[in-house]
Amino acid sequence: MRIDVKANFMIPGVDRGSVEVEENATLGDVLTDLGNRAKFPFIGPDRKIDPGVEVLLNGLEYAFHSKRLETHLEENDKVEVIILPMAGG
Amino acid sequence: MDEHEILEVIGKPYPKKDARIKVTGECRFGEDIQVSGMLHGKLLRSPHAHARILSIETGKAEKLKGVRAIITGKDFPGILYGNFINTRDYLPLAIDRVRYIGEEVAAVAAVDEDTAWEALDLIDVQYEPLPGVFDPEEAMREGAPLLYDNKPRNISSQSVWEFGDLEKGLKESYLIKEDHFQTQSIKHGMLETHICIGYWDANDKITLESSKQSPYAVWRQLAMGLSIPPHKVRVKQTFVGAGNSGGKQEAMPMDFAAVMLSKKTGRPVKIVHTMEEVLIIGHMRHAFEIDLKIGVDREGLIQAVDFYAIADGGAHSSIGQLSIFLLGNPMMVTYKIPNVRYRGYRIYTNKSFCGALRGHCGPQAVFAFEGLLNEIADELGLDHFEIRKRNAVTPGFVSLNDMKITSCSFKEAMDKARDVSGWDKKKGKLPKYRGIGMGASGMVTGSNIMGLSNCSALLKVQEDGTVALQSGATDVGQGCDTVLPMIVAEILGIEPDDVSFALVDSDLTPMDPGTWSSRVTFYAGNAVKAAALDARGQLAQVAADILKANEKELIFKKKMVYPKGRPDQGIELDRLVRHCQNRKGMTILGRGYYNAPADTLDFSTGKGNFAPTYSFWAQVCEVDVDPETGQVDILNIWSAHDGGRELNPMLVRGQILGSSVMHLGQTLFEGIIRDDKGKTLNASFLDYKMPTFMDIPKCQEIYSMDVPDPEGPFGAKEAGEGAGNPSIAAIANAIADAVGYRFKSLPITPEKIAMAVRKKEQREAL
Numbered sequence: 001m002r003i004d005v006k007a008n009f010m011i012p013g014v015d016r017g018s019v020e021v022e023e024n025a026t027l028g029d030v031l032t033d034l035g036n037r038a039k040f041p042f043i044g045p046d047r048k049i050d051p052g053v054e055v056l057l058n059g060l061e062y063a064f065h066s067k068r069l070e071t072h073l074e075e076n077d078k079v080e081v082i083i084l085p086m087a088g089g
Numbered sequence: 090m091d092e093h094e095i096l097e098v099i100g101k102p103y104p105k106k107d108a109r110i111k112v113t114g115e116c117r118f119g120e121d122i123q124v125s126g127m128l129h130g131k132l133l134r135s136p137h138a139h140a141r142i143l144s145i146e147t148g149k150a151e152k153l154k155g156v157r158a159i160i161t162g163k164d165f166p167g168i169l170y171g172n173f174i175n176t177r178d179y180l181p182l183a184i185d186r187v188r189y190i191g192e193e194v195a196a197v198a199a200v201d202e203d204t205a206w207e208a209l210d211l212i213d214v215q216y217e218p219l220p221g222v223f224d225p226e227e228a229m230r231e232g233a234p235l236l237y238d239n240k241p242r243n244i245s246s247q248s249v250w251e252f253g254d255l256e257k258g259l260k261e262s263y264l265i266k267e268d269h270f271q272t273q274s275i276k277h278g279m280l281e282t283h284i285c286i287g288y289w290d291a292n293d294k295i296t297l298e299s300s301k302q303s304p305y306a307v308w309r310q311l312a313m314g315l316s317i318p319p320h321k322v323r324v325k326q327t328f329v330g331a332g333n334s335g336g337k338q339e340a341m342p343m344d345f346a347a348v349m350l351s352k353k354t355g356r357p358v359k360i361v362h363t364m365e366e367v368l369i370i371g372h373m374r375h376a377f378e379i380d381l382k383i384g385v386d387r388e389g390l391i392q393a394v395d396f397y398a399i400a401d402g403g404a405h406s407s408i409g410q411l412s413i414f415l416l417g418n419p420m421m422v423t424y425k426i427p428n429v430r431y432r433g434y435r436i437y438t439n440k441s442f443c444g445a446l447r448g449h450c451g452p453q454a455v456f457a458f459e460g461l462l463n464e465i466a467d468e469l470g471l472d473h474f475e476i477r478k479r480n481a482v483t484p485g486f487v488s489l490n491d492m493k494i495t496s497c498s499f500k501e502a503m504d505k506a507r508d509v510s511g512w513d514k515k516k517g518k519l520p521k522y523r524g525i526g527m528g529a530s531g532m533v534t535g536s537n538i539m540g541l542s543n544c545s546a547l548l549k550v551q552e553d554g555t556v557a558l559q560s561g562a563t564d565v566g567q568g569c570d571t572v573l574p575m576i577v578a579e580i581l582g583i584e585p586d587d588v589s590f591a592l593v594d595s596d597l598t599p600m601d602p603g604t605w606s607s608r609v610t611f612y613a614g615n616a617v618k619a620a621a622l623d624a625r626g627q628l629a630q631v632a633a634d635i636l637k638a639n640e641k642e643l644i645f646k647k648k649m650v651y652p653k654g655r656p657d658q659g660i661e662l663d664r665l666v667r668h669c670q671n672r673k674g675m676t677i678l679g680r681g682y683y684n685a686p687a688d689t690l691d692f693s694t695g696k697g698n699f700a701p702t703y704s705f706w707a708q709v710c711e712v713d714v715d716p717e718t719g720q721v722d723i724l725n726i727w728s729a730h731d732g733g734r735e736l737n738p739m740l741v742r743g744q745i746l747g748s749s750v751m752h753l754g755q756t757l758f759e760g761i762i763r764d765d766k767g768k769t770l771n772a773s774f775l776d777y778k779m780p781t782f783m784d785i786p787k788c789q790e791i792y793s794m795d796v797p798d799p800e801g802p803f804g805a806k807e808a809g810e811g812a813g814n815p816s817i818a819a820i821a822n823a824i825a826d827a828v829g830y831r832f833k834s835l836p837i838t839p840e841k842i843a844m845a846v847r848k849k850e851q852r853e854a855l
Contacts, residue, residue, distance in 0.1 A: 007693065008539070008689055008690065008691045008692050008693065008697075009175065009410075009691075009692045009693050010692070010693045011693075038175065039175075039239065040174055040175045042174075050174055051309075052173065052174030052177075053174055054539070054540075082539055082689060083173050083174055083175060083539075083692075084173075084174075084539045084540030085172050085173050085408060085410075085411065085538050085539070085540055086171075086172050086173075086306050086309050086310060086339075086540065087172060087303045087305075087306030087310075087338050087339060087408065087602070087603055087605065088303075088338075088408065088411065088445070088536060088538055088542075088602060088603070088605040088606050088608075089338060089407075089408040089411060089412065089444060089445020089446075089449050089605050089606065
């Protein structure tokens with residue numbers, strides 16, 4: 001199935017804003033895949049999202065979904081990954 | 090005019106609150122802080138631009154009398170920290186590799202500075218030198234030495250975007266001009282060097298006192314690099330002896346070293362950089378190689394722009410992903426460009442790293458763009474103001490990358506600058522070797538780059554009718570310690586001197602992004618305004634009951650609260666506060682926060698209206714050039730700005746004057762000079778030429794369009810950093826007018842000018 005992906009930075013291999021994932025894929029699976037493509041992990045060894053990114057699933061921050069990273073995705077769900085700078089300039 | 094609308098405080102030239110203690114030397118900077126039992130730290134720096142660290146032997150140094158501790162990179166968890174998740178490449182101290190001359194490899198704490206310096210000489214570091222790369226174009230080539238194995242072609246970050254149809258735009262252009270421009274790496278000469286005092290207490294609570302302009306960024310980065318939760322870190326801001334970024338934004342190796350040395354010794358440790366250290370480490374201003382192509386129609390209307398740039402980023406990323414985007418952005422908020430391609434690449438080299446300095450890449454971009462635009466105007470026979478007015482953004486304009494222009498008196502500012510400078514009487518009519526030039530630019534007011542971009546404020550109205558204000562905003566000399574209290578004073582009907590302004594303490598003051606991107610007056614100002622209104626609302630509710638009046642009709646003025654039109658039937662503010670406290674148990678605490686109506690910046694597409702509003706600047710410069718020596722004498726700089734309403738004209742003027750001086754230094758003589766091995770050759774103010782009083786323009790005139798911005802607090806928007814955007818362009822264009830030759834490489838030194846004059850005269854003599 002295809003999942004819509006939006007990010008505020010370049011993720012190689014994200015074809016026209018979407019990726020193909022396996023049926024029953026979880027949010028964590030997709031983020032791991034996107035992290036591999038981007039060559040930096042969004043999920044730490046403690047299975048927590050790195051504080052340097054914000055993740056939204058269908059417009060709602062992932063932490064507000066009860067199953068969090070284990071949330072199963074459905075066709076055309078929208079995953080947003082936003083990198084957050086620690087400071088500006 | 091309604092009594093509510095009569096401004097008693099806003100718009101008045103109140104002197105900066107800390108001016109008196111600063112000029113009398115009473116101000117307690119970090120350097121002045123002495124703590125019982127305090128040790129002094131120093132940092133050992135790499136003599137190699139690129140090398141593997143084979144071993145570090147500290148035994149001899151540890152035996153030196155007075156040395157209390159020595160640390161290396163292995164004393165830290167080895168976690169990379171940084172600004173963006175995808176560009177984290179800092180370590181507290183280098184562990185296995187150094188990437189520029191000056192990179193920190195070890196630190197010493199001793200009973201005094203001399204002992205610490207001596208101990209550094211006794212640390213034996215064995216290096217295996219690696220090939221270095223010092224030119225960004227060479228660094229991009231296949232086969233060039235890589236600074237980071239996971240960064241092919243040494244690309245630290247890039248910003249590539251295209252809107253419209255570039256080819257079509259160029260094809261349809263009547264005239265196309267292209268050229269190459271170079272800008273140099275500089276360092277802002279803040280007179281206070283970096284300083285910190287670290288404490289690691291027995292409860293594992295870490296306190297860092299430091300002259301930071303974005304204390305919360307330091308707070309997060311310290312926690313990240315030490316691998317501890319942020320609540321274990323407390324950052325206390327000291328007075329900042331000038332910021333302008335340049336390293337006071339982020340956690341630095343010295344900060345990590347101070348707290349780790351404190352952990353090892355159980356004593357506070359102070360580290361102060363020398364000016365030599367400041368001039369060899371980051372953060373420098375990016376040097377750029379810019380290839381610019383502009384196509385226009387017969388009327389001078391821009392049809393297409395192709396902007397290609399390579400930035401020399403040095404050894405680390407800092408905020409480079411934003412920097413390389415921002416180089417391309419000024420043109421999008423200055424002119425209506427229907428077709429555009431921007432390709433910016435920030436490249437790692439074995440040099441001290443670059444970051445955000447005042448204007449954050451804007452002045453360099455504007456120097457190139459305005460220079461080429463003048464060439465186009467000359468070829469079309471158009472006046473320099475005229476071509477800009479034809480292309481200038483206007484209210485309601487939305488750029489191709491979604492920047493939404495709201496309040497905008499850009500053309501009016503240009504008209505003003507033209508008028509007051511006497512442009513029409515001078516352009517083309519000045520004596521030989523006297524010239525006049527102009528520059529124009531738009532500028533963001535506070536970028537919203539996600540994460541914590543908003544501001545908050547807390548205030549307490551005290552029983553004597555004064556206010557203790559806390560925000561997370563830091564004053565780095567720009568004046569928020571005065572302007573934010575002015576906002577409170579205006580709303581509560583008191584004097585700015587009745588409002589105290591707290592230095593940031595991460596355990597106490599509200600979260601805040603820090604001082605950057607010309608945001609403080611706008612974001613923190615709106616938050617402070619909301620907090621003051623909150624407090625006034627609480628007071629009005631009680632006063633309405635006492636005065637038998639409608640609370641919405643109450644006036645707060647001259648330390649009195651009274652029903653509209655009946656000042657004789659009011660109550661003193663201090664009495665009202667005491668009544669609230671003593672009779673009702675109410676401490677009057679106001680709280681406010683503000684987040685701007687702005688979008689996220691999408692780095693992958695270059696799109697997003699990432700600022701709530703934009704300011705606009707037009708500057709004219711008149712110069713005299715000595716043809717023999719090439720010396721430039723700046724006679725006047727006229728600045729006309731649409732920076733919204735000036736909340737404090739005196740402070741705005743100070744910002745603009747300072748900005749002009751800062752940028753004339755970059756235009757005429759400043760620059761980091763390195764040898765071909767990456768060693769800085771001018772690491773002192775004897776050799777690194779900064780502007781002095783002798784270089785300041787004879788005259789500077791400043792004009793505000795004074796049009797309030799609907800979103801800004803009392804109509805304010807950016808009015809300081811943007812002043813520097815057109816400065817280099819205006820001075821360079823004036824020099825070009827004076828000598829009949831356009832310099833495309835900075836700095837425009839007397840040598841370059843004298844040579845150009847001589848060559849021109851020789852050509853003319855043939």
